[in-house]
Amino acid sequence: xxxxxxxxxxxxxxxxxxxxxxxxxxxxxxxxxxxxxxxxxxxxxxxxxxxxxxxxxxxxxxxxxxxxxxxxxxxxxxxxxxxxxxxxxxxxxxxxxxxxxxxxxxxxxxxx
Amino acid sequence: xxxxxxxxxxxxxxxxxxxxxxxxxxxxxxxxxxxxxxxxxxxxxxxxxxxxxxxxxxxxxxxxxxxxxxxxxxxxxxxxxxxxxxxxxxxxxxxxxxxxxxxxxxxxxxxxxxxx
Numbered sequence: 001x002x003x004x005x006x007x008x009x010x011x012x013x014x015x016x017x018x019x020x021x022x023x024x025x026x027x028x029x030x031x032x033x034x035x036x037x038x039x040x041x042x043x044x045x046x047x048x049x050x051x052x053x054x055x056x057x058x059x060x061x062x063x064x065x066x067x068x069x070x071x072x073x074x075x076x077x078x079x080x081x082x083x084x085x086x087x088x089x090x091x092x093x094x095x096x097x098x099x100x101x102x103x104x105x106x107x108x109x110x111x112x
Numbered sequence: 113x114x115x116x117x118x119x120x121x122x123x124x125x126x127x128x129x130x131x132x133x134x135x136x137x138x139x140x141x142x143x144x145x146x147x148x149x150x151x152x153x154x155x156x157x158x159x160x161x162x163x164x165x166x167x168x169x170x171x172x173x174x175x176x177x178x179x180x181x182x183x184x185x186x187x188x189x190x191x192x193x194x195x196x197x198x199x200x201x202x203x204x205x206x207x208x209x210x211x212x213x214x215x216x217x218x219x220x221x222x223x224x225x226x227x228x
Binding site: 009032034036041042043044045046049051052090092094097098100101102103104105 | 116143145156219221
């Protein structure tokens with residue numbers, strides 16, 4: 001069985017400060033892990049993915065995530081938040097075409 | 113490339129009506145998916161297809177049907193609309209499932225459906 005838990009439903013940070021969005025997962029297999037971003041009234045866009053290569057994955061717009069098997073975590077970080085980062089972020093675990101689980105999402109707000 | 117396109121963008125249905133949500137991709141992807149997204153929730157897989165003529169159920173298939181007669185198109189059919197089907201529907205495609213599902217999915221902009 002698979003599951004994914006996004007530990008925060010809402011995160012608010014000031015512009016220019018670091019961002020941390022937390023994701024824990026469980027899977028009976030060696031999964032692939034993804035972070036997607038969804039801006040208001042838009043579709044989902046891939047930020048980054050882990051597919052059993054390097055454990056530190058760099059994505060678009062300065063985001064990165066580290067796969068920690070011992071902690072079953074895949075937290076998303078960014079050193080310095082920008083106003084344009086305000087959006088909904090989804091952590092996803094996949095082990096096949098049909099075994100796809102989305103987290104419930106974390107809404108990121110950026111304070112000026 | 114237009115990527116994944118969905119029509120309509122928004123629709124209001126009465127209970128018991130039927131409709132088809134259209135999804136087209138121009139990337140020659142084999143895999144296509146339909147998801148629904150309820151408020152405050154992640155996406156849930158309704159149906160998926162691994163190629164023309166092949167479809168299979170996802171997590172929440174009840175009340176929906178799909179077909180895949182071409183590589184490009186993957187329509188989703190609601191036969192008897194119910195208020196519980198009020199949601200935002202996303203179509204996605206990927207080149208294949210890949211080992212451990214590692215292929216990236218590309219999403220359409222979504223269809224917002226309201227059933228009253």
